[in-house]
Amino acid sequence: MRTAIFALYFLTIIAAAPLRAHHAFAAEFDANKPVRLEGTVTRMEWINPHAWIHIDVKKPDGTVEKWMIEGGTPNTLLRRGFNKNSLQMGTVIIVDGYQAKDGSSKANGRDLTLPGGKKLFLGSSGTGAPRDGRDPTESKR
Amino acid sequence: MAPDFLLWLERTTGSIALHESLWVYPIVESVHVLTLCLFLGTAVMVDLRLLGVVLRRVPVSEVLTRLRPWMMAGFAVMIVSGGLLFYAIPVRTYLNIFFRIKVALLALTGINAWIFHRSIYLSVAEWDLALVAPRRARAAGAASLFLWAFIVVAGRMIAYNWFDPPEVH
Numbered sequence: 001m002r003t004a005i006f007a008l009y010f011l012t013i014i015a016a017a018p019l020r021a022h023h024a025f026a027a028e029f030d031a032n033k034p035v036r037l038e039g040t041v042t043r044m045e046w047i048n049p050h051a052w053i054h055i056d057v058k059k060p061d062g063t064v065e066k067w068m069i070e071g072g073t074p075n076t077l078l079r080r081g082f083n084k085n086s087l088q089m090g091t092v093i094i095v096d097g098y099q100a101k102d103g104s105s106k107a108n109g110r111d112l113t114l115p116g117g118k119k120l121f122l123g124s125s126g127t128g129a130p131r132d133g134r135d136p137t138e139s140k141r
Numbered sequence: 142m143a144p145d146f147l148l149w150l151e152r153t154t155g156s157i158a159l160h161e162s163l164w165v166y167p168i169v170e171s172v173h174v175l176t177l178c179l180f181l182g183t184a185v186m187v188d189l190r191l192l193g194v195v196l197r198r199v200p201v202s203e204v205l206t207r208l209r210p211w212m213m214a215g216f217a218v219m220i221v222s223g224g225l226l227f228y229a230i231p232v233r234t235y236l237n238i239f240f241r242i243k244v245a246l247l248a249l250t251g252i253n254a255w256i257f258h259r260s261i262y263l264s265v266a267e268w269d270l271a272l273v274a275p276r277r278a279r280a281a282g283a284a285s286l287f288l289w290a291f292i293v294v295a296g297r298m299i300a301y302n303w304f305d306p307p308e309v310h
Contacts, residue, residue, distance in 0.1 A: 006194060009286065027301055048159075048166035048229065049300065068305070075163040084161065 025098075029070075029108040033099040037067055037107070041091045046074050046084040053087060053109065055095065069095050069109040072123020080121045091115065097122070143306060147231040159229035166229060170300075173222035177296075180215030181289055183208040191282030193273030200269040201278075232306050239298035246295065250288045257281035 025031070039055030051071040056064045071077055074084070087093070092115055097107035109122030150156055159166055189195040190204045227234050234240050261277040268275055274282070 002194070046161050048162065049170070073167065074161055075167070078163060
């Protein structure tokens, strides 16, 4: 009996282990719900463990929707060409990403396009971006 | 909404330096998990000895005194690194339901350990060599095992669930 209880206890812990795979994209975001958002930066949260870009998106009917775009860690973003001051308030950006599973106005960012056309990858944790096959100019590995 | 104290804490130089850091935050996170392994790895051995599962021929007091330095060292660094993680992200952590569950469970493990040391463990000389410890000691060991399992799960959930304060939206 005692052996059975402990076997059960450790099996439970082992079963919970895969949940530890870091920052489960699939737990929060839906790879089948890609979104493309054009909006004005209202705030850039340069924070661990994930940065957040806040944008106001104007909808066709004129209303404004507030979105939060999740990026990688500050370290990840720095290595992709960002710094803390890269996104000034008021900058209009286009974000490609994947919407939150719960349907809220949150997305996991794949990449963003700056007004001059320059593109930056957002260090998405989920789709394997930037090597998720969506970029035709990218060399295949 | 979060207390003013936490809103202030989030704006202190140290908190900003931590949550904006390139390396320190992930290192603190790693230290927190590694020292959890050291602490919980040894604590589980003590609990299992009380339950009569491991080290049955070693006196309970010896298992406890030999493992205690490792346990306490792990615990101390784990608490400090955990405190730093809270200091880095105070408001969202405070708003996080899993953080609140974790704090409540931590308080319970403290009470459990305190009761154990102030009651049945006082008479350890009488049952030090018992293959299976008395019921109250076994209960303390079992409670510790289950509370810590849920604390680890709650801690993991904190990292994966963001609770944004309303003014952020």
